[in-house]
Amino acid sequence: MHLNKEMNYTNEHIKALLVEKLAGTISPEDELLADAALAESPEALAYWHSLEQKFNATGRPAKFLSDIDVEKSWEAVNNRILGTEITEVAPTVGRFRTWHYIAASAAILAVVFMGLLWTREPKNPIRSNGTNQVRLQIDGGQTVDLSADRQIDVEGAEISNRAKELSYVAATGTELKWATLSVPHTKDYKVKLDDGTTVWLNAASTLRFPFRFSAAKREVYLTGEAYFEVAKNKKVPFVVHTNFADIQVHGTAFNVNAYENESFSASLVEGSVSAVKENKEVILQPGQEVFSKSDGLGLRSFDPELLSWRNGTYYFHRKPLAEIAQVLVRWYDVKLDWKTAATSSQTFTGEIDKSQPLEVVLSNLQLTSGINSKLQNGVLTFY
Incomplete structure (x- = not known):
């Protein structure tokens, strides 16, 4: 995807720009570069279309993507994905763009951490016991x-x-x-x-x-x-x-x-x-x-x-985990236990897909935020 050999724009650099463009966080100067890449590089254009299809197919409100704190999302996932600290790497332009791409990607993952990108079935999915009927x-x-x-x-x-x-x-x-x-x-x-x-x-x-x-x-x-x-x-x-x-x-x-x-x-x-x-x-x-x-x-x-809960999706915008967790209580029939007040007050923007098992929801929450939880005997405990 190199636009200019002298400027040395790597594939990761261009991908980072395209992710920022999708999220609405790109600067005017970088958007010119991204648009040039789309005009000149079939590979860049294909990558852009794949991003659009992935995120537009869900009907997700676009403003969610522009509201994510990229740096905070990076801090939450860098140890789990890279196993290194950001300060340990020399601040070259190419490496910075790689960081930013991963961070922005993590931010978008945070938007959908409640299961839209994770479709695997767990070994023991949580199901209703069938005794609670309308x-x-x-x-x-x-x-x-x-x-x-x-x-x-x-x-x-x-x-x-x-x-x-x-x-x-x-x-x-x-x-x-x-x-x-x-x-x-x-x-x-x-x-x-x-x-x-x-x-x-x-x-x-x-x-x-x-x-x-x-x-x-x-x-x-x-x-x-x-x-x-x-x-x-x-x-x-x-x-x-x-x-x-x-x-x-x-x-x-x-x-x-x-x-x-x-x-x-x-x-x-x-x-x-x-x-x-x-x-x-x-x-x-x-x-x-x-x-x-x-x-x-x-x-x-x-x-x-x-107001999409009628279709099995709950959107939340800068809401504390304590409020989001109440949706888990109602949708998955669990009770809550908080080990620290600080955990319950952390805020998130994203969505929950009701069709996903609770284990998937909790797994992705842990991946993108570092918040640990345990489900035992119908009690969901957050740490």
Whole structure:
């Protein structure tokens, strides 16, 4: 890939520039060199296309790559990959570019450390024991197991459960009947409500709803996380009650994260919603989310691409490991044990692929960050 023999640009140098270009961290001067390499070298162009295919195929938000601390990532992996300290090597231009290439590559690996580049199956993958199933509890005592496709008549509705989705036809001429849909750890589920509203429930979540909405108000009660696509009806407001705040809706798409003992947020994708807490109202515009803080509710922007948990991917952006680990708890049904507070406070940017076994997740976390963990008897311990 040599552009100019006098400048002595090595293959590693050009690869480093291309990785920086992909990550968005390249300087204007170096980008000119990278573009020249792409124009002159078929090998450079082939390498660039391979990078694009590898990282664009996953649908990963591009800004993640530009937000990685390359030097920090290098410090985390240089001993494990090279077995040497960076200060021991003479600072030649070519060697520096080799370092930078490895560091930048490690940074991108850190983005995907939760398994996208590691597809091997471990000898003893972590699997659900099959005893925790999605259930529907009808007010009055009846419980419906939703582990298999089936149709069943219950008091208040005719229920259809098919392909992890619940729909029903409410009975007419009867009293208003309520039910609670419980989604356990490792699972996710979708329900279509009486008015046509669709709700996706994340793991360890519950939704309490009536089989038939009243003429005056549509309201549900959520614990955990759910994504709503609310059927439009300006005459009948839709309200999501949580322990943190109430979300008032007028036909829209939004996400609510309201797990117990965790931070609350409601993120608006389209339409209009407001959050109400202690008689104070915060109105959201698309691309904004409301969140809990010590003195009430705050407002900030968010990236809708991050709401990908419905597709089995959890994106995280500068989040502490303590918060990321809660996703592991819900998706893999484990309990947490922290040996040091410093470990739980370390921040990461990246993603978790739910289809990957937990052992792969932990293996790549250790590789890219140096954080050690142990899984024993359902308890995940971080050191």
